[in-house]
Amino acid sequence: MFRVRFAPSPTGYLHIGSARTFIFNWLYARHNGGTMILRIDDTDVERNTQASLDSIFEGLKWLDLNWDEFYRQSERGDLHRKLANEILAKGHAYRDFTPAVTTEGEHSGGWLFNPGMRELSTEESERRAAAGEPFVVRYRVPRESRESVSFTDLVYGPQTKATADIEDFALLRSSGVPTYHMASCADDADLRISHIIRGQDHLTNTFKHQLIFEALGVEAPNFAHLPLLIAPDGAKLSKRKHGPVVSVTTYRDAGFLPHAFVNFVCLLGWSPKDDREKLTRQELTDIFTLEGVNRSNATINFTDADPFDPKAVWLNAEMIRTMPLDELAAQLLPFVAVELPRIRQIAPLIQERIKLLSEIKTVADFIFHDALAPYDAAELIPQKGDAAMAASALASAEEILATATFNHDGLDKALRAGAELLKVKAGQMFQPIRVAVCGRKNAPPLFETLEVLGREVCLSRIAAARRLLKESA
């Protein structure tokens, strides 16, 4: 019975590291025929935002990742408090009436608990609580009765920590609201989570969680911690420091294919061990195992100039190149204000020229704008040619295009014949035409481009180019 959960706290948008955690959980669940649970860990009322919650749903929707059960911690407070009080009643926790220390508080060197509070008698504790004195409930780490706490991580192996190094952490805040540790463990126990797959930043917290599960009298779930995703500067990814490049929606808006993103992220901290890189979703679910997860942090390689990891871009370009044209056209639709049938015509022209879907706007700009952006007449002059050659090529092209069969083969034949007649190389004939119709030298192949543009547009742009050439002479 495999039950896994992704438990984000809605205090920022869905970022790439969280997305990977979801994906690994999802893959693990699907691989094992288990249950994927989405649980919103919103116990920190101060920092929760609706925008953040929306961003989580938006991101997961885009990635086309689903879940089988959904919970919100804020609706389960009764359970958390009940279990916390059980722990208190059993004597595994105590009330700490010490007021929260101010910022200049003196707890500099390794205090584990507030002296005296652990030893308060039950009677006094009850009395002061009843009198309305504020308190937090702290776990009573069993330093006297026990040397250490241990568990075996499915990724990092056997882990042990001395109880002497674990502080008496809070279970309930003075407001009565459970802390992350309490709420998380209470829910994991109640939801019968079998495997907790989460970021390595929780590895040392796991000893505390182990203690909570024990106090609750339930068997602890299995743990698998994932190496962290870090920025090229070695720091943990953060919006403040690294900007929107860490947000999943940034990838979407830039024109990544959802699966390219998933594929890329899977390669960070996990390997199929057989040199395969491009993997379909089915292949990923088939071969994903925790044994393939490695232990060292992975750097996402980006710069200010180039905000996306080159490998992610490459994967995206690969998928764009190999996908059916109808599907590509559908993916391209949100990026331009053009009808689907027209995009379908353009798609073959740009399929192997764009790395990101959004690049359709620049690579095929000459199709979307009636008027070409101004260009220098010198651009029209072919390699090893002069203005006269450009002029005659364009004059000839105008004539040819007026009557030629307007498809690839027809244009190919007619234009090559025209070049021969002018005694110029094919390239010298084509270049002026390309610049005339596209407004620049680098563009998709000529014949297909002419065909998609249509006779009328081509002729008028060539006429305009001839005028430009004359004016600049």
Added chain:
RNA sequence: GGCGCUAUCGUCUAACGGUUAGGACAGAGCCCUCUCAAGGCUUAAAUACGAGUUCGAUUCUCGUUAGCGCUACCA
């Protein structure tokens, strides 16, 4: 500071204790070609450092160094 985790090309990674340390991306060069791409071929590039165990260490042990994480009434 304390505790923990990690360390292979620039990046992501592979390698039962025995390999010329492999692959991919990015880079460089060549080819193909109507430009740009795409594609093909070639190339450069790594075991953090020091001990130990062993016939033999990227792999096991210890130490050093570095990076990261945790050390909250954040999650």
